[in-house]
Amino acid sequence: MSQTELHDEIEIGASPERVYRSLLDVPEVMTCIPGAEFVGEEGGSYLGKVKIKMGPVTVSYKGKAEILHTDADSRLAVLKADGDETTGAGRATAEIKMAVLDGAADPSTSRVQVDVTYQVAGRAAQFGRGLMDEVAMRIIAQMTDNLAARLRAEDADGPDSPSAGHSHDSPESRDELTSRSVPGAVAVSTPINGLSLIVKVLLDKVRRLVRRILHSSEDPQ
Template identity: 40%
Template sequence: MRLEHRFTVPAPVPDVWAALLDPARVAPCMPGATLTGVDGRTFAGTVKVRLGPVTLLYKGTGEFTSVSEDVHAAVLKASGKDTRGNGTASATVSVTLAGEDGGTAVSVVTDLAVTGRPAQLGRGLISEVSGKIAGEFADCLAASLGTGEAEGVTSPEAGARPRLHAVPDEPIDLLETARVPVLKRVLPFALALAVLVFLLRRRRHR
């Protein structure tokens, strides 16, 4: 699954670049993530994910496989497995920075593979959830640099994304995060169905 996101941080490119290459600064900005170790460009950590009453704990590792200082581009590969055997997740993340209006435009392309319970959300909802997580990450990154809020996260598929307000050190609740997108898709159908039932009942009483 390929996901694309873009956001702008009101800080110079060198500052944003240094922050993105530092796992200790990046991890606290990822909802549900905890950093457990760093060794050069390789790091280890956990990610807590909640699906309704079920909480999954992924343990895994990540590594910066490519870092191009001259063009401010990097590739990160990460993978993890739920400790109870309920699924796996792996991702290759390509990040590119560019100066824009005094700030830094961040482009992120993610090739994501998920198995187990989270995969049941489907591509559409995973895209919505990832957009909100990216928004939370962008705001946190901007705050850590002391430059205020980042501009809205966008993707080619759905334009601007609403923010996700995650609680630090708490699992990221995928169903709660996906609730609004689900309602937006189901509500028009439900309204149409209600109108149809009303019309049928009205005809019967005539």
């Protein structure tokens, strides 16, 4: 498996301390990933499943995630995730480093710097590194959008609502989190539509190419 590195920076309209606490809540983060499902805990690891739909083909992974390192002072966290295809020999591994900074214009908002190192083998790797990178970035963006939607929903419900300040200390609270509907978030039972993401990536590439051609034709000779 070849190794790939990605970097992204995302703005979230919530305080850095709150965003950092949410990112350390691995079961909550799992349920914010489209197509992912939190299953339980085992030996300090968080077990989960994820489905990626590539046209008529659905690739399912079953694996675990764990927190490798945290630094509350710098609001830094490093997570590791790995999984195996449930119906094939494919495998995926990733290490995710997340740093939560003050918002660029407003310190009450957050900037999340995400560095991902991942490896994929099997059916999902057939689309090539370039498209896989673009799809991975879009999945990260969807995850943070869903997390932001969850935080907004908690703000709308108020501090005394069941969704605010929830804990994963009991199976009941985990089940409630997994099944709870959050406005703007992708349902955990919905597989990642990889084909749709790839089409969007290709359209973006075409648009950028057209813009470059148009810009070049407008330049004076």
